[in-house]
Amino acid sequence: MLDKVKVAVLGASGYSGIELLKLLLRHPHAELVAVTSRTLAGKALSAEFPRFRKVGVADTLTFTNPDVATLKESGAQIAFLALPHGVSVEYAKPLLEAGIKVIDLSADFRLRSAEVYKEFYAHEHPAPELLDEAVYALPEVRAEEIKKARLIACPGCYPTSILLPLIPLLKAGLLTEDPLAVSSMSGASGAGRNASIPLLFCEIQNSLRSYSVPQHRHLSEVGQELEIAAGRPVRLSFVPHLVPVFAGICTTIFATPKPGVTIEQVEAVLNNAYADQTFIRLLGKNQSPDTKHVMGTNFVDIGWAMDTRAGRLILMSAEDNIGKGASSQAVQNMNLVCGFDPAAGLLSV
Amino acid sequence: MLDKVKVAVLGASGYSGIELLKLLLRHPHAELVAVTSRTLAGKALSAEFPRFRKVGVADTLTFTNPDVATLKESGAQIAFLALPHGVSVEYAKPLLEAGIKVIDLSADFRLRSAEVYKEFYAHEHPAPELLDEAVYALPEVRAEEIKKARLIACPGCYPTSILLPLIPLLKAGLLTEDPLAVSSMSGASGAGRNASIPLLFCEIQNSLRSYSVPQHRHLSEVGQELEIAAGRPVRLSFVPHLVPVFAGICTTIFATPKPGVTIEQVEAVLNNAYADQTFIRLLGKNQSPDTKHVMGTNFVDIGWAMDTRAGRLILMSAEDNIGKGASSQAVQNMNLVCGFDPAAGLLSV
Amino acid sequence: MLDKVKVAVLGASGYSGIELLKLLLRHPHAELVAVTSRTLAGKALSAEFPRFRKVGVADTLTFTNPDVATLKESGAQIAFLALPHGVSVEYAKPLLEAGIKVIDLSADFRLRSAEVYKEFYAHEHPAPELLDEAVYALPEVRAEEIKKARLIACPGCYPTSILLPLIPLLKAGLLTEDPLAVSSMSGASGAGRNASIPLLFCEIQNSLRSYSVPQHRHLSEVGQELEIAAGRPVRLSFVPHLVPVFAGICTTIFATPKPGVTIEQVEAVLNNAYADQTFIRLLGKNQSPDTKHVMGTNFVDIGWAMDTRAGRLILMSAEDNIGKGASSQAVQNMNLVCGFDPAAGLLSV
Amino acid sequence: MLDKVKVAVLGASGYSGIELLKLLLRHPHAELVAVTSRTLAGKALSAEFPRFRKVGVADTLTFTNPDVATLKESGAQIAFLALPHGVSVEYAKPLLEAGIKVIDLSADFRLRSAEVYKEFYAHEHPAPELLDEAVYALPEVRAEEIKKARLIACPGCYPTSILLPLIPLLKAGLLTEDPLAVSSMSGASGAGRNASIPLLFCEIQNSLRSYSVPQHRHLSEVGQELEIAAGRPVRLSFVPHLVPVFAGICTTIFATPKPGVTIEQVEAVLNNAYADQTFIRLLGKNQSPDTKHVMGTNFVDIGWAMDTRAGRLILMSAEDNIGKGASSQAVQNMNLVCGFDPAAGLLSV
Incomplete structure (x- = not known):
């Protein structure tokens, strides 16, 4: 060495x-x-x-x-x-x-x-x-x-935040083939250090907006890796948003669990995949990650919740987009x- | 008068x-x-x-x-x-x-x-x-x-941003019974003028996070009104996020169109519903609304996109949470x- | 008319x-x-x-x-x-x-x-x-x-915030010929809507800095107008600062009152000059103006304080730099x- | 050891x-x-x-x-x-x-x-x-x-930013007994992690204001230390301002140089005092320090300028208020x- x-x-x-x-x-x-x-x-x-x-x-x-x-x-x-x-x-x-x-x-x-x-x-x-x-x-x-x-x-920055919560669940076969819906927010550093009007302080400080809808480039690598994990094609919609912070990505994923899958199973699969991983922090059920706790670090914080009314599993992650x-x-x-x-x-x- | x-x-x-x-x-x-x-x-x-x-x-x-x-x-x-x-x-x-x-x-x-x-x-x-x-x-x-x-x-602030894009489409019968997935971001004024640590400038200025997952109170009124529009129960998952702006709500909705429904049909239904409405501004296909253009006004700006890869219709809206x-x-x-x-x-x- | x-x-x-x-x-x-x-x-x-x-x-x-x-x-x-x-x-x-x-x-x-x-x-x-x-x-x-x-x-934006507090006091002969010291802060809109790296959101959102030291162009018009008011040349140092807000100017002026001049005299002169002026709001002794109260308006808010330990009169003003x-x-x-x-x-x- | x-x-x-x-x-x-x-x-x-x-x-x-x-x-x-x-x-x-x-x-x-x-x-x-x-x-x-x-x-946080530029110049006898004028800006972390309305995100994000005028408590320690350095009482006016950043202090000092003192002498004295100090960075003549370059560090950045029109020496410093x-x-x-x-x-x- x-x-x-x-x-x-x-x-x-x-x-x-x-x-x-x-x-x-x-x-x-x-x-x-x-x-x-x-x-x-x-x-x-x-x-x-x-x-x-x-x-x-x-x-x-x-x-x-x-x-x-x-x-x-x-x-x-x-x-x-x-x-x-x-x-x-x-x-x-x-x-x-x-x-x-x-x-x-x-x-x-x-x-x-x-x-x-x-x-x-x-x-x-x-x-x-x-x-x-x-x-x-x-x-x-x-x-x-x-x-x-x-x-x-x-x-990529978004893919990291999307793949880490999903891969173990797809590998474990807990999700149906229903398309996933993914909504992410990112700080402005993700757009790079380029002189352009839309990246000015005065244009961004008061602005919340999505962009690259419906086909952001990161969909390609996310699709590739999810397919490898699932052993089948995985469809997903992805909408990124630009928000007025220097850095940080907060991702929210809506997935459809197979009938009978419980939140405890989800938690067990995530625990099994990541308990020994230094840089993945599992927050627990109904716990929302916050980018401020991961800024300047290599951590990804992950939370999860079962929306039983709608039959959806909600996965949430936070990372520093120029860190992890x-x-x-x-x-x-x-x-x-x-x-x-x-x-x-x-x-x- | x-x-x-x-x-x-x-x-x-x-x-x-x-x-x-x-x-x-x-x-x-x-x-x-x-x-x-x-x-x-x-x-x-x-x-x-x-x-x-x-x-x-x-x-x-x-x-x-x-x-x-x-x-x-x-x-x-x-x-x-x-x-x-x-x-x-x-x-x-x-x-x-x-x-x-x-x-x-x-x-x-x-x-x-x-x-x-x-x-x-x-x-x-x-x-x-x-x-x-x-x-x-x-x-x-x-x-x-x-x-x-x-x-x-x-x-409510979130419901206004969710209901306005959805109601005409549900009335027109363009969406399946698949649960909707809704992700919203709101400025901090939505949390009120209350002295509490989580609302301090130093706690919010660098923070992106969801909250009230999986069951925010606004789900109740959204469900009620969508059901009236659709003439049937409508299921939806809703995840609100707090972001560091004074005001503004940006909402992104993932819906499942019925087979064969085109983006032109979606546009026609929205146009029909809102062309004469003073405070609804329809932005067009693949156009993302931006809260900065509605701040301090009574407008709701609405955009839409068809994600044909995933078979999802994406609806996007922006409003001032303490305005409209x-x-x-x-x-x-x-x-x-x-x-x-x-x-x-x-x-x- | x-x-x-x-x-x-x-x-x-x-x-x-x-x-x-x-x-x-x-x-x-x-x-x-x-x-x-x-x-x-x-x-x-x-x-x-x-x-x-x-x-x-x-x-x-x-x-x-x-x-x-x-x-x-x-x-x-x-x-x-x-x-x-x-x-x-x-x-x-x-x-x-x-x-x-x-x-x-x-x-x-x-x-x-x-x-x-x-x-x-x-x-x-x-x-x-x-x-x-x-x-x-x-x-x-x-x-x-x-x-x-x-x-x-x-x-100019800075001159408006500097001249309004000073002109009545110079006209009334309350200040010595000691150079004035003026420190101002301005939001980024003052720098214009130009594509340049230093005006990017990511460059400004975490930055406090002075610029154009020691000779900002606005000194020329301030000097011209103060001289007219005083009936003699008036010397002043001026340091502008850029801070991460869209708009707002907050100005603090250190002046030397003539011996024996009291804060009550200062207040009387300002009252006399501005009580009938719609857009000048006199806040009172030891009261700091806050840009948030003038944003989007044509008001200038003015406060004053006597620092008897140092023998200085402190004048403070706030305005919207793209408003007043x-x-x-x-x-x-x-x-x-x-x-x-x-x-x-x-x-x- | x-x-x-x-x-x-x-x-x-x-x-x-x-x-x-x-x-x-x-x-x-x-x-x-x-x-x-x-x-x-x-x-x-x-x-x-x-x-x-x-x-x-x-x-x-x-x-x-x-x-x-x-x-x-x-x-x-x-x-x-x-x-x-x-x-x-x-x-x-x-x-x-x-x-x-x-x-x-x-x-x-x-x-x-x-x-x-x-x-x-x-x-x-x-x-x-x-x-x-x-x-x-x-x-x-x-x-x-x-x-x-x-x-x-x-x-204290303000005193550190005020004392470091001034002490060598007072020790070297370059300044007159004229009162100093000091204007500082600080991020909100300086006010502590206390639940109170004025510290809310919504109250601060759009606000620039001075406070504790004309007698902030830090004047006491600054006066004590400047007197030790000068070997005589030193008078100063100090106005702190609160600005919407998490952290950072930017200080601007207006001082009166003795007749004939040049900016080169000022620079030589500062160099002599601090060239070997790890955490003091001397930026040079007419160079404005920027808090973003010191955030998260123990550095103090110092700049200086001679305003010959007004006969004033301008000293500028930047530090992280919760760092240095x-x-x-x-x-x-x-x-x-x-x-x-x-x-x-x-x-x-």
């Missing part, structure tokens, strides 16, 4: 990238050797992001171009790609060829099927030959594969890939 | 009460003659709520006790009850006996059935004899009854009761 | 422009005949700003180019310029030549001196010949001149220019 | 107390052995504050009464008092007698003079005999005394008392 691993962060100037830097700086086994940004190349990290002034090694880092030769030279053994969708794929192949493992936070390698990719992303996948190798890296579900992978596709929904989950995957303690660097609150 | 009506607001110190005062002060046909508050009796309105200083008659008003004799003496012809649930009922009967019409914003007279009331509110209804007379006053649905009523039960969800809807009802222009005093943006 | 005046709003797509539209739509004597936006020309107002759907005339308006011939044709008698600094000046002259009175919300005509303009705005004034004619239009101070003007320069600090003050000026009731259309709360 | 120190937190249910728990849990040399709360005694920490579920030792802690015998039994060597003013003093004496060192976050031991205490806190100091022993523990100014102390009085303004400064003091690395446990960002 490595004692230290040298890591690079590509796309370090976005909200997920900055969160990754914070996590890696406090990680006991990670050494940050390179940060890249095409727009900020040549500038000091701490000049652009004053939070990092006087913060150890962070104060000495300068943004470089995401050049594979340079990254190789830096000694990086693992590259985190906090790049936009469609950009990660350009870097993944040369990085892998240079012997650098890739932990990708974009959507580029999440789907097993190039056809589904095309349907949801509206163009051909640029490197379909890598899709087989990539692992859809939800650590609570696929730890063994992640440990052996060199191309890690971190799940992106950057801390990426670090959790790094821990698996490198054989570190799975919780290394991730238990600060 | 009256040219002016004298009105009193009972419970004028809460968020709905204050909003009522603002609306009534600008109303061309209303004269505010009394404001009551048990805790603030004897104090000047503008001393407690400095917003009203130098604002015409508002600057001269003093809170009184909600004493029916005093109200009668003030000349009030209509009393708005912005009182807590369970308190309105104490005042409604003596007010009616004194010949003062009652527009109640609480839940006390919304249900037709004292049994359902008991099931959801956990105690016997204190004045079941009034339930038959009270009108569940959704003006877009029940204008003619409202015009003749003397006891007006204004719909409470106070401006109450004024809309006053306009009907008094025979004023239905939009009088309600079209400022 | 006119019963109705036809008005145009140039630059109607910014936060001040939109606020102007709201105010003019509810104004009893204004008829909105044109709205312009170079970027949105040809588009329906209510398509771009859904708040205006189904709102009377607003629902029928289409953005045009700010073309003087077109505006003349529309019948506009008054043009509000809610344009960026440096752009208003391009339109003012041709509008005046076409016989249309101009109420300008930009800084282009606020200074009497082209030299001071150059010092603070870093380029020559493009139309210095108009500076003499323009009136610095603080209605509580200069109503008679405003009534006769055809080129109205509305004061911009758009409602512009409407107040229109009322004066047209001979309407000075409060017409401005007393809604 | 100790490798580990056993610590207790009294008053662990307020915002500063919770922040202390987070910091101590990640501290390499601290072992949390007791948390107290009179209102929550007997309840599990993680039941009341779900953030701490599954977080190592935090998940096993139960609130106890702040009973000295119990604390002694727990093995606590240091007690942090995150108690209200006037309550800390009840516990400090018995704790010291039991041999437990006290790090107090309240105002109870900050003043050297019982008379000044009485003037500002309106009652006799309950334990004046301890005032001589207590150290006003600003680590950047008084590290050597702190190392030897057993009763540590942590500075309270809890992380308390941990910084613990590091000094115990001989740990002064930055131990405090450099996460």
Whole structure:
């Protein structure tokens, strides 16, 4: 086992990238050797992001171009790609060829099927030959594969919050084939650090709204993973909402339990799946998770309730969209890939 | 027709009460003659709520006790009850006996059935004899009854946002008997102006969470009204969420259309029901309403989408929970009761 | 006196422009005949700003180019310029030549001196010949001149909050020549509706910071007007701060009273100046104004305190920066220019 | 030197107390052995504050009464008092007698003079005999005394932000005796976790206001410490403001430099005082600090500007009011008392 691993962060100037830097700086086994940004190349990290002034090694880092030769030279053994969708794929192949493992936070390698990719992303996948190798890296579900992978596709923020409550119940066969209905709320950091009118403070601070209805891109990966869990196609409607917080995802799922299934069975299945998982916290029956308790952490909090009047099972989850929904989950995957303690660097609150 | 009506607001110190005062002060046909508050009796309105200083008659008003004799003496012809649930009922009967019409914003007279009331509110209804007379006053649905009523039960904030999109579709028979799934988000004013830790700025500003799962009280009135529209019992699951805005409700509904029903049919039914309704704005297919466009108004904005992959119809609505969800809807009802222009005093943006 | 005046709003797509539209739509004597936006020309107002759907005339308006011939044709008698600094000046002259009175919300005509303009705005004034004619239009101070003007320069948002508390005290000779210290906080709408990273929700929601230190442009007009009031040059330091609210300005002024001046004298002078002014509310000794009580209104709330330990007079004011600090003050000026009731259309709360 | 120190937190249910728990849990040399709360005694920490579920030792802690015998039994060597003013003093004496060192976050031991205490806190100091022993523990100014102390009085949140920029300049004799003017903004956590109407989300989210004008209690400790630095009495006016953020203090100071003092001299003095201080970040001339860069840290960011027009020096600082303004400064003091690395446990960002 490595004692230290040298890591690079590509796309370090976005909200997920900055969160990754914070996590890696406090990680006991990670050494940050390179940060890249095409727009900020040549500038000091701490000049652009004053939070990092006087913060150890962070104060000495300068943004470089995401050049594979340079990254190789830096000694990086693992590259985190906090790049936009469609950009990660350009870097993944040369990085892998240079012997650098890739932990990708974009959507580029999440789907097993190039056809589904095309349907949801509206163009051909640029490197379909890598899709087989990539692992859809939800650590609570696929730890063994992640440990052996060199191309890690971190799940999307919404999918993480949707899959974790549902997978054990589908595996256990507790739900009917009725379509699932999923409503999520997300903070604005999920939309990225891009100059645009709809993301202005004055446009968001007083606004509650859904978007991408009826077909958000994350449906594709959720459908893929739920089908694997259920052993059959799983239909779901998904409506995401933008709300005025910096970060946090709160997801509410309406599912149809098979006749006779009790809330105690649901609870037993979830307990069985997650009692030993460090980062899943099961709240109990009729308990609503609250994003404020998971902000800045790698936890997902899960509650459940049986609506006997309507014959529906309600599942509720909360996570930090740039934590467990992106950057801390990426670090959790790094821990698996490198054989570190799975919780290394991730238990600060 | 009256040219002016004298009105009193009972419970004028809460968020709905204050909003009522603002609306009534600008109303061309209303004269505010009394404001009551048990805790603030004897104090000047503008001393407690400095917003009203130098604002015409508002600057001269003093809170009184909600004493029916005093109200009668003030000349009030209509009393708005912005009182807590369970308190309105104490005042409604003596007010009616004194010949003062009652527009109640609480839940006390919304249900037709004292049994359902008991099931959801956990105690016997204190004045079941009034339930038959009270009108569940959704003006877009029940204008003619409202015009003749003397006891007006204004719909709850969530129910208004849920009922308006659904009622025409249920009446038209476009939906199956599948349970509906409803997810709503509300600003904190919906929880009232009460000193409690969970309502502190520091507890809410960073928090997204559901509550009252699986059985919020508003389910009772929603169920009642949907059943009337559909001509059969209608099952639904409802999950409300608290989000960090002052006001605004954003509701997302997952419904199952009958086989063959198209989105064009849905649109036609909504258009038919609401094209002539001043305060319903139909946004179009795949258009998400945004609470910021309805804040401070009496509008409900409605969008719709067909999720053909999952076989679900998605309905979306936005309103101001203390506007159309409470106070401006109450004024809309006053306009009907008094025979004023239905939009009088309600079209400022 | 006119019963109705036809008005145009140039630059109607910014936060001040939109606020102007709201105010003019509810104004009893204004008829909105044109709205312009170079970027949105040809588009329906209510398509771009859904708040205006189904709102009377607003629902029928289409953005045009700010073309003087077109505006003349529309019948506009008054043009509000809610344009960026440096752009208003391009339109003012041709509008005046076409016989249309101009109420300008930009800084282009606020200074009497082209030299001071150059010092603070870093380029020559493009139309210095108009500076003499323009009136610095603080209605509580200069109503008679405003009534006769055809080129109205509305004061800046910060200056309005600084000048109103200070002018009477300087006129009365209560303050020494010691430099004044002024600290203000403003909501983000003051920075305009421009796509830029620093104005994103995620950049502002958790941020408190000063800016433009030590020389904000508004110092120039504040200095000009204080000098007129005092009859001598007045020195002041001014530090503005950006805080995470949509709108509101809260200003705190530290002044040095002449020896022997009492807080009662201060109060008497303010009372004398403003007791009859509809939109100035004097709160009393040691009373802090709160922006929430003035939001959406044309009021300025003013408090004062004597810090006898340090020998300083503390003056405090609150206003809505896009209300009294911009758009409602512009409407107040229109009322004066047209001979309407000075409060017409401005007393809604 | 100790490798580990056993610590207790009294008053662990307020915002500063919770922040202390987070910091101590990640501290390499601290072992949390007791948390107290009179209102929550007997309840599990993680039941009341779900953030701490599954977080190592935090998940096993139960609130106890702040009973000295119990604390002694727990093995606590240091007690942090995150108690209200006037309550800390009840516990400090018995704790010291039991041999437990006290790090107090309240105002109870900050003043050297019982008379000044009485003037500002309106009652006799309950334990004046301890005032001589207590150290006003600003680590950047008084590290050597702190190392030897057993009763540590942590500075107030506002004072920390005011004293750090001013002390070096007063020591260096760069400022005249003119009164200072200080304007600060603070997030709502500074007001504590108390159920009261003015602290509700709905009352604060849209509000900017000053308070405690003209004599906030923190003036007493600021005056005391500035006098020590200057070697003469120092007069200052101070106006705090409440703004809608969870945490953060942004302070702006207007000072009068002696004739001929240049901004370069100011910069040199600050550099000389703080270049080696881990937690002071000097931003440079005309640079405004931003609270968002210090949130969750122990840093104070400082900027400065010379307003030559008005003859004023402007000093600007930003800190996290529950970080460097309270809890992380308390941990910084613990590091000094115990001989740990002064930055131990405090450099996460």
